[in-house]
Amino acid sequence: xxxxxxxxxxxxxRPAVFAANGEHHPDAGLNLRPSGRGNPSxxxxxxxxxxxxxxxxxxxxxxxxxxxxxxxxxxAIKGVSLDVGKKQVLAMIGPSGCGKSTFLRCLNRxxxxxxxxxxxxxxxxxxxxxxxxxxxxxxxxxxxxxxFQKPNPFPKSIYDNVAFGPRLHGLVRRxxxxxxxxxxxxxxxxxxxxxxxxxxxxGTGLSGGQQQRLCIARTxxxxxxxxxxxxxxxxxxxxxxxxxxDLIDELKESFAIAIVTHSMQQAARVSQRTAYFHMGSLVExxxxxxxxxxxRHRLTEDYITGRFG
Amino acid sequence: MLEGHISxxxxxxxxxxxxxxxxxxxxxxxxxxxAARAYAEWDLHNAQLAIDREGVLITSxxxxxxxxxxxxxxxxxxxxxxxxxxxxxxxAAELDRAGAEACKIARxxxxxxxxxxxxxxxxxxxxxxxxxxxxxxxxxxxxxLDSEIAxxxxxxxxxxxxxxxxxxRRLLTRALEDPxxxxxxxxxxxxxxxLERIGDHARNAAQQIVSLADHVAVxxxxxxx
Numbered sequence: 001x002x003x004x005x006x007x008x009x010x011x012x013x014r015p016a017v018f019a020a021n022g023e024h025h026p027d028a029g030l031n032l033r034p035s036g037r038g039n040p041s042x043x044x045x046x047x048x049x050x051x052x053x054x055x056x057x058x059x060x061x062x063x064x065x066x067x068x069x070x071x072x073x074x075x076a077i078k079g080v081s082l083d084v085g086k087k088q089v090l091a092m093i094g095p096s097g098c099g100k101s102t103f104l105r106c107l108n109r110x111x112x113x114x115x116x117x118x119x120x121x122x123x124x125x126x127x128x129x130x131x132x133x134x135x136x137x138x139x140x141x142x143x144x145x146x147x148f149q150k151p152n153p154f155p156k157s158i159y160d161n162v163a164f165g166p167r168l169h170g171l172v173r174r175x176x177x178x179x180x181x182x183x184x185x186x187x188x189x190x191x192x193x194x195x196x197x198x199x200x201x202x203g204t205g206l207s208g209g210q211q212q213r214l215c216i217a218r219t220x221x222x223x224x225x226x227x228x229x230x231x232x233x234x235x236x237x238x239x240x241x242x243x244x245x246d247l248i249d250e251l252k253e254s255f256a257i258a259i260v261t262h263s264m265q266q267a268a269r270v271s272q273r274t275a276y277f278h279m280g281s282l283v284e285x286x287x288x289x290x291x292x293x294x295x296r297h298r299l300t301e302d303y304i305t306g307r308f309g
Numbered sequence: 310m311l312e313g314h315i316s317x318x319x320x321x322x323x324x325x326x327x328x329x330x331x332x333x334x335x336x337x338x339x340x341x342x343x344a345a346r347a348y349a350e351w352d353l354h355n356a357q358l359a360i361d362r363e364g365v366l367i368t369s370x371x372x373x374x375x376x377x378x379x380x381x382x383x384x385x386x387x388x389x390x391x392x393x394x395x396x397x398x399x400x401a402a403e404l405d406r407a408g409a410e411a412c413k414i415a416r417x418x419x420x421x422x423x424x425x426x427x428x429x430x431x432x433x434x435x436x437x438x439x440x441x442x443x444x445x446x447x448x449x450x451x452x453x454l455d456s457e458i459a460x461x462x463x464x465x466x467x468x469x470x471x472x473x474x475x476x477x478r479r480l481l482t483r484a485l486e487d488p489x490x491x492x493x494x495x496x497x498x499x500x501x502x503x504l505e506r507i508g509d510h511a512r513n514a515a516q517q518i519v520s521l522a523d524h525v526a527v528x529x530x531x532x533x534x
Contacts (some may be wrong), residue, residue: 265385292387305390307313 057085091271145219151211153203189217209240345437359415423493
C-alpha cells in the first residue's frame with residue numbers, strides 16, 4: 001500500500017473494500033451508507049482511501065490486483081485492484097492525469113514500450129498472468145484489441161486494413177475465408193453497407209467516424225477477448241459518436257469492453273460498471289446506475305457533478 | 310446554497326430555482342391563511358382572495374416546471390444535483406396541492422353553503438393555526454435548507470392529525486345533538502379534512518427538504534475543499 005492509502009475513510013461509513021488478502025469484505029456490494037437522516041457527512045471523506053465498491057466481478061476476463069505503475073520516479077498508478085467482466089462495458093472516468101489511460105494501457109502491456117515505465121502487481125487475463133516471461137506479447141495484443149482516440153487506419157485499402165490482423169496471426173487459410181471474415185467484421189462494425197462497393201479504396205479516405213468504425217472492424221477481425229477503447233469518440237461529431245456508442249452496445253454481447261472516456265454522459269450511456277480514478281488511485285467502482293445517481297465517495301460526487309476545481 | 314460548481318452560471322440557475330420554489334411557498338401560505346380566515350370568520354373577501362391566488366400559484370408552479378426541464382436538458386445534472394432538482398419538483402407539487410386544498414375551503418364560503426357554528430369555527434381556527442404553522446415552518450426549512458427544522462415539521466404533523474381526529478369527533482357529537490344542520494356538518498368535515506391535508510403536504514415537503522439539505526451539506530463541503 002502506498003502512503004495515500006493509509007488514510008482510511010471515516011469509520012462510521014466503512015467502505016466495501018477488496019481486502020488485501022484477496023477476500024471480499026463481508027459487506028461488499030451492500031449499500032452501507034446510512035439513509036442520510038441526521039448524518040451530515042453523507043459521503044465518505046474527500047481523502048483518497050481504499051477503493052469504495054466491489055472491485056471484483058463473478059466472471060472476470062481481466063483480474064488486476066494491486067497494480068502499480070511508475071514512470072521513472074513518478075508513481076502513476078497506486079495499488080489499483082479491478083476486474084473487467086465478460087459481456088459488459090467498464091467505463092473508466094476521472095480528471096486528466098488520473099491514471100485511467102495508463103491503467104488501460106497496462107492491460108495489453110503497452111506500457112512496455114515506454115522507456116522508464118515499470119508495472120508491478122498481478123494482471124490475469126483469463127486466469128493467466130500477462131507478465132509471464134513465456135507469454136508472447138503479440139499474441140496478447142491479438143486477444144486484447146485496442147481502439148485509440150484518433151482513428152488510425154493503415155494507409156492501405158479498406159479490405160487490407162481488416163485483413164491485416166487475420167493474415168498476421170494466420171487465422172485463415174483460404175482467400176474465401178478471409179473475404180468472409182472481412183465482410184462479417186465490417187458488418188459487425190456497422191460499416192459494411194457504406195464501404196462494400198469500395199473495399200479496394202484507401203481506408204484513410206473515409207470520414208472520421210467511418211475510419212473509427214474501420215479500426216473497430218480491424219480490431220474485432222482477430223477475434224479478441226477484450227476490446228480496450230481510449231476515448232474512441234473524442235475526435236468525432238455527435239452522430240458518429242452515437243453510431244460508435246450503439247456499436248459498443250452490440251459488441252458487448254460478444255466481447256468484454258473497457259473504455260476510457262472524458263465524457264461522463266458517454267460513460268453513463270454505454271457502460272454497466274464505472275470506475276472513478278483520481279491521482280493514480282481507484283476511488284470508487286460500482287454499477288453505472290448507482291455511480292451516476294448515488295455515488296458514495298465525495299470525490300466521485302464532486303467530479304461527476306462538475307464541482308472539481 | 311446549491312453552489313460549488315466549476316460553472317458558476319449553473320450555481321446561479323440552481324439558486325434561482327430554489328428561490329422560485331420558496332416564492333411559490335409564500336403564495337401557497339398566503340392562500341391557506343386567507344382561506345382559513347375566510348371559513349372561521351365567514352369572510353367573503355378573504356375567500357375570493359384565496360380563489361384568485363390559485364391562478365398565480367399554478368403559473369408559478371408551471372414556471373418552476375419549465376425551469377427544471379431547461380436545467381435538466383442544458384446541464385445534464387447527475388447525483389446530488391439531479392436529486393436536488395427532483396426534490397424541488399416534488400416540493401413544488403406539494404405546495405401546489407396545499408393551495409388546492411385552500412381553494413376547496415374558500416369555495417365552501419363563497420358558495421354560502423353551511424356557515425359553521427361558533428364551536429365548529431373555533432375548531433377550524435385551531436386546526437388552521439396548526440396547519441399554517443407547519444407550512445410556514447417547512448418553508449423556513451426550505452429557505453435555510455435546514456433538516457432539523459424539517460424534522461420538527463415531520464414530528465408536529467402528528468399533533469395536527471390528533472387534533473383533526475378530536476375535532477371530527479366533536480363535530481359528530483354536535484351533529485347528533487342537532488341533526489337539522491347536517492349540511493353544515495358535512496361541509497365542516499370537509500374543511501377540517503382539507504386543513505389536515507395541508508399539514509400532510511407540509512410534512513411531505515419537509516421530507517424532501519431533509520434529503521435535499523443532506524445533499525447540499527455535501528456539495529457545500531465539497532466546494533470548500
